[in-house]
Amino acid sequence: MTQTQWQLDGGLGLDHLAQKPCHPIDPGPDEVRVRMTALSLNFRDTLIVHGMYGGKQPLPLTPLSDGAGVVEAVGENVRDLKVGDRVSGVFHQGWQAGPPDRERLSHALGAGETPGLASYWRVFPALGLVKTPDYLSDLEAATLPCAALTAWAALVEDCPAKPGECVLIEGTGGVSIFALQIAHAMGLRTLITSSSDEKLERARALGADETINYKTNPQWSKNVRDLTDGRGVDHVIEVGGAGTLEQALRSIRIGGRIASIGVLSGIKTDLTLPLLFMQHAHIQGISVGSRDMQINMNRFFSHHQIRPVLDERTFSYPELPQSYQHMISRKHFGKIAISID
Numbered sequence: 280m281t282q283t284q285w286q287l288d289g290g291l292g293l294d295h296l297a298q299k300p301c302h303p304i305d306p307g308p309d310e311v312r313v314r315m316t317a318l319s320l321n322f323r324d325t326l327i328v329h330g331m332y333g334g335k336q337p338l339p340l341t342p343l344s345d346g347a348g349v350v351e352a353v354g355e356n357v358r359d360l361k362v363g364d365r366v367s368g369v370f371h372q373g374w375q376a377g378p379p380d381r382e383r384l385s386h387a388l389g390a391g392e393t394p395g396l397a398s399y400w401r402v403f404p405a406l407g408l409v410k411t412p413d414y415l416s417d418l419e420a421a422t423l424p425c426a427a428l429t430a431w432a433a434l435v436e437d438c439p440a441k442p443g444e445c446v447l448i449e450g451t452g453g454v455s456i457f458a459l460q461i462a463h464a465m466g467l468r469t470l471i472t473s474s475s476d477e478k479l480e481r482a483r484a485l486g487a488d489e490t491i492n493y494k495t496n497p498q499w500s501k502n503v504r505d506l507t508d509g510r511g512v513d514h515v516i517e518v519g520g521a522g523t524l525e526q527a528l529r530s531i532r533i534g535g536r537i538a539s540i541g542v543l544s545g546i547k548t549d550l551t552l553p554l555l556f557m558q559h560a561h562i563q564g565i566s567v568g569s570r571d572m573q574i575n576m577n578r579f580f581s582h583h584q585i586r587p588v589l590d591e592r593t594f595s596y597p598e599l600p601q602s603y604q605h606m607i608s609r610k611h612f613g614k615i616a617i618s619i620d
């Protein structure tokens with residue numbers, strides 16, 4: 280059987296995603312060849328395939344930032360990994376540690392000049408990988424590099440929440456469910472919003488303390504205030520963007536924090552600016568995280584035995600375009616994963 284990689288070629292849109300033959304390449308001295316076994320999808324991937332992610336992407340482009348697999352060959356200088364190790368990719372291939380800078384943020388997988396992981400084989404710099412925690416399957420591990428690390432950065436590394444605090448999480452997509460799991464393990468009080476009462480029930484089963492349907496309560500900051508004795512929350516996981524930022528600002532306590540992450544409801548907003556200073560708001564932009572942060576997160580996940588919540592529908596490798604359609608339909612809960620075997 281010929282092995283393949285997926286490529287976006289000849290134009291934008293799911294119709295231009297096609298499988299092309301691929302072959303194993305020998306790794307260079309500091310590199311590792313991984314036999315990919317699992318992938319996962321992020322909202323970003325749907326933007327990229329439709330040409331809505333930053334500047335124009337050079338085509339052909341191998342999509343997807345997130346995946347896991349098994350080391351198949353290592354270069355002569357590689358010491359920390361060996362054949363047979365289970366590994367996951369690092370979202371920012373050039374950001375190992377320390378604060379972000381332009382160079383560190385310019386090699387994100389699956390966009391621009393950095394091919395993604397939707398491929399049977401992928402050669403990585405050894406520092407572009409982390410070991411997969413033993414207790415996780417490859418499918419579970421494949422969901423961590425972007426969404427989980429973003430939630431981790433938004434609650435722990437870049438915008439730390441403190442013990443006893445209350446955090447509001449928007450929606451039940453990939454980042455948000457990881458944020459719920461991490462916040463719950465940290466002992467924080469959690470409020471979560473969704474357009475679906477059924478999804479809110481599932482969020483409660485994962486530990487959410489309070490739930491709000493944002494469709495039936497478009498001014499949901501009022502519900503947040505009611506649920507916090509008028510005070511507001513300490514911290515918001517802001518994935519909605521244009522349609523939610525004002526409600527998020529109205530939801531925080533004076534001096535509260537907003538981890539600005541996503542643009543699910545649009546990228547441009549008419550913000551009532553006095554809200555920013557009247558609320559003494561702290562807004563922290565998040566851009567996933569570094570390899571060091573991913574290692575810290577994996578340690579935390581292992582300690583708390585946190586298992587990623589996989590959507591009830593998992594896809595096979597040839598069904599990649601269908602997995603995108605499932606994400607676009609917003610019927611999913613948690614992470615959409617794709618098995619390569």
Ligand SMILES: NC(=O)c1ccc[n+]([C@@H]2O[C@H](COP(=O)([O-])OP(=O)(O)OC[C@H]3O[C@@H](n4cnc5c(N)ncnc54)[C@H](OP(=O)(O)O)[C@@H]3O)[C@@H](O)[C@H]2O)c1
Binds near residue numbers: 429451474542543611
């Ligand atoms: N800055 C970063 O580093 C970073 C990293 C990862 C992701 N992101 C961004 O974060 C966002 C979430 O990514 P994801 O991969 O988690 O997406 P996702 O899994 O596709 O999330 C989809 C869910 O978001 C919820 N949602 C949609 N519109 C909403 C709204 N107006 N208010 C509240 N919730 C809403 C819905 O939840 P319900 O079905 O429950 O209503 C929907 O099912 C995206 O914009 C993505 O680009 C940014």
